[in-house]
Amino acid sequence: MEGCDRDGRAVLSSAEETAVAAAAVAVVRRFQVERAAGRMKVTLSRRQQRILLQRVLDAPDCVTTSEAVLQLCFAIGCGVVPRTMPRWWMRRRTGGxxxxxxxxxxxxxxxxxxxxxxxxxxxxxxxxxxxxxxxxxxxxxxxxxxxxxxxxxxxxxxxxxxxxxxxxxxxxxxxxxxxxxxxxxxxxxxxxYGDRISWPTGVQKQVGLRAFLDKGFPNCHGAVDCTHIYVDKPTNALDENYFDRKHRFAVIAQVVVDLDLRVLDVFVGYQGSCHDIRVIQLSSLSRRAGQGLLFRGPPVTLPGGVRTNGYILGDNGYPPS
Missing domain, CATH: 1.10.472 (Cyclin A; domain 1)
Structure with a gap:
């Protein structure tokens, strides 16, 4: 810069003004060239698209293929052709x-x-x-x-x-x-399914006994336990009779299963306050076992020295008998 004007501001020299003007002209010219090149590319692209489209339309099966594609899209949109369901990355909620x-x-x-x-x-x-x-x-x-x-x-x-x-x-x-x-x-x-729950006999009984024997329980016929079925308190019934240890109204279901979890016997109906021992003593299972209708096999001696014709397994809530 050379000198200052009367107000004290710096001014450009003639050479500097020429350089600035030349730079501005170069920038404008570059912008014009790039803009023209972009327009030319767009024009060529459109021309190529028209040529390709014309070639497709000139093909002999173009109309048939287009109609088939449109019909397929219409069928998918109307639900005639099911869409592939996406995976559940998040569980959806549909209101019920x-x-x-x-x-x-x-x-x-x-x-x-x-x-x-x-x-x-x-x-x-x-x-x-x-x-x-x-x-x-x-x-x-x-x-x-x-x-x-x-x-x-x-x-x-x-x-x-x-x-x-x-x-x-x-x-x-x-x-x-x-x-x-x-x-x-x-x-x-x-x-x-009234006949599906029954005590095994014949070949099925022998298969069950063999399965328990392989697990180390000779002459065992199944396993027993009780579960609670929650109910609404029966009308005119005492609260404490149906109130179980989880503080809910329930009735007890006693179930006997084999190693394949096939249900062999079910006894349901006693109040939720009853203990498992009391339920099995009052059940038809205990009565039939006492009458000799369940365990009819040859007697075997268990590791503890107990000799029995058969038994079922239970947890610590049941006393040995």
Whole structure:
């Protein structure tokens, strides 16, 4: 810079002004060149696209292929062709347990085991077997519940032990419908699977005895334990009779199973306050064992010196007998 003006501000010399002007012209010129090159590229790209499109349209099968693609897209959009369900990275909530059970994806089997204590395959088998007994006629006033929903609610009620007031809303039904559904499913299961729970005989008995023998329990027929089924307190019943150690109203179910968890005997009905020993003493299992109807095998001597014709295993809550 050379000198100052009358106000004391620095001013550019002639050479500096020429250099600044030349730089500005160069920048503007570069911008114009790049802009022209961009327009040329866009023009060439559009021209190439038109040429390619014309070649496709000139192909003999173009119209047929285009119509097929459009029809496929229309079918997928209308739901005729099912889409592949995505994985459950996060569990979706659709507003109810029944709606969640109706979804089909790779996390469904785990959801069935969590809510109904069984796989989806077993649930479908039970629903199909009980459907003829649960199907209702469509009337002028209402549309009946599908058998699958009735079975699902009853199983959910038994699996969770929740009250009718709490769990019926998850299935979109009322309290009265929930009570009726449990009764209907109970009667249907007794009619369809009434002969499934039985004490083993013949070959099945020998297979069970052999399985326990391989585990170190000779002449053992099964294992027994009790579980609590939570219920609403029966009307006009004493609270302390049905109040169990977990401070809930319940009845006791005594179950005998083999090594494959196949149920051999069930005894249900005593109040939740009863001890396991008291239940087995009052059960039909103890009565039949005392009459010699269960353990008829040859006597064996156990490691403790006990000689018996047969027995079932229990935890520390049962005294040796």
């Amino acid at each position: 347990t029944w709606e969640d059970l109706r979804l089909c994806d790779d996390a469904m089997d785990d959801y069935f085991r969590e809510k109904l204590r069984m796989s989806r395959r077993v649930f479908i088998e039970i629903s199909e077997a009980c459907a003829p007994l649960l199907r209702r006629q469509v009337t002028f006033y209402r549309e009946p519940l599908p058998p699958e929903q009735i079975v699902a609610y009853a199983l959910y009620r038994w699996a969770t032990g929740e009250s009718y007031d709490n769990n019926t809303s998850s299935f979109g039904i009322g309290r009265a419908s929930g009570i009726l559904a449990v009764r209907d499913v109970t009667n249907a299961l007794l009619r369809v």
